Amino acid sequence: xxxxxxxxxxxxxxxxPGLRRVLAPNPSPMTFRGTNSYILGEGRVAVIxxxxxxxxxxxxxxxxxxxxxxxxxxxxxxxxxxxxxxxRPLSQATGAPVLAFGDSRAGRxxxxxxxxxxxxxxxxxxxxxxxxxLADGEAVAGDGWxxxxxxxxxxxxxxxxFAWEDALFTGDHVMGWASSMVSPPDGDLxxxxxxxxxxxxxxxxxxxxxxGAPVADGPARLAELAAHRRARRVQVLDALAAGPATxxxxxxxxxxxxxxxxxxxxxxxxxxxxxxxxDNFLAAADAEMGADARWHRL
Numbered sequence: 001x002x003x004x005x006x007x008x009x010x011x012x013x014x015x016x017p018g019l020r021r022v023l024a025p026n027p028s029p030m031t032f033r034g035t036n037s038y039i040l041g042e043g044r045v046a047v048i049x050x051x052x053x054x055x056x057x058x059x060x061x062x063x064x065x066x067x068x069x070x071x072x073x074x075x076x077x078x079x080x081x082x083x084x085x086x087x088r089p090l091s092q093a094t095g096a097p098v099l100a101f102g103d104s105r106a107g108r109x110x111x112x113x114x115x116x117x118x119x120x121x122x123x124x125x126x127x128x129x130x131x132x133x134l135a136d137g138e139a140v141a142g143d144g145w146x147x148x149x150x151x152x153x154x155x156x157x158x159x160x161x162f163a164w165e166d167a168l169f170t171g172d173h174v175m176g177w178a179s180s181m182v183s184p185p186d187g188d189l190x191x192x193x194x195x196x197x198x199x200x201x202x203x204x205x206x207x208x209x210x211x212g213a214p215v216a217d218g219p220a221r222l223a224e225l226a227a228h229r230r231a232r233r234v235q236v237l238d239a240l241a242a243g244p245a246t247x248x249x250x251x252x253x254x255x256x257x258x259x260x261x262x263x264x265x266x267x268x269x270x271x272x273x274x275x276x277x278x279d280n281f282l283a284a285a286d287a288e289m290g291a292d293a294r295w296h297r298l
Contacts, residue, residue: 099140236270
């Protein structure tokens with residue numbers, strides 16, 4: 001964990017020409033210091049990930065604008081409750097449209113929709129609906145800035161990353177302080193790995209994540225995260241080799257250094273691995289997939 005990253009919530013930090021960051025006051029084990037909201041451009045600006053529905057954060061974002069500046073676009077990477085709920089209040093305050101891949105069901109695997117009953121999720125903004133939907137590869141331009149939307153499902157089906165100059169805004173898909181949670185039914189590990197590969201093939205070097213500090217060597221971090229997931233996959237397979245087990249039992253066996261409060265999140269990650277293994281005919285559930293199903297290796 002990067003303990004050196006500790007900005008003041010609500011303060012506007014200029015990261016480079018044309019880019020500012022305002023940290024939301026929502027620290028937690030899942031959000032680190034809080035959600036990074038980015039202000040892109042000068043004059044008529046875009047806000048990327050307005051964050052949670054906190055009036056103090058709305059005030060801070062508006063206060064971060066220079067005299068005469070206006071918000072022309074509100075871009076949302078995905079609709080978890082720490083990223084998207086403030087989009088509508090900010091839109092109402094500024095008149096700017098909200099742009100995203102789609103609502104909270106967009107991009108989600110239909111065969112996973114019935115999964116329920118497993119704690120540890122980050123919280124879905126079920127009422128989220130953008131004014132404009134962004135297709136994969138679609139460009140959005142404003143006053144001196146231009147981004148390209150890249151559909152990067154995995155952490156959530158409607159997750160977008162945004163390419164800008166030599167950088168990527170990666171939301172929760174890639175962060176420097178921790179690996180991302182992949183939480184079925186909204187998360188999908190197979191899609192997550194494919195999205196990592198897609199970002200790794202791109203030329204951008206710097207990553208601006210939804211939580212934590214900027215990542216200067218993006219390609220190295222992408223490679224590290226992919227290797228981490230492959231190692232977890234081996235651990236899950238090894239656990240199943242010892243006999244059938246539930247996701248919670250496997251999580252307790254392989255997440256030995258994880259605080260008890262985070263084991264539900266670890267259990268969701270294990271379930272994501274099990275589903276990916278099932279997709280590749282390497283594991284199967286003894287009954288319908290869910291919180292209590294026992295899984296065995298094929």
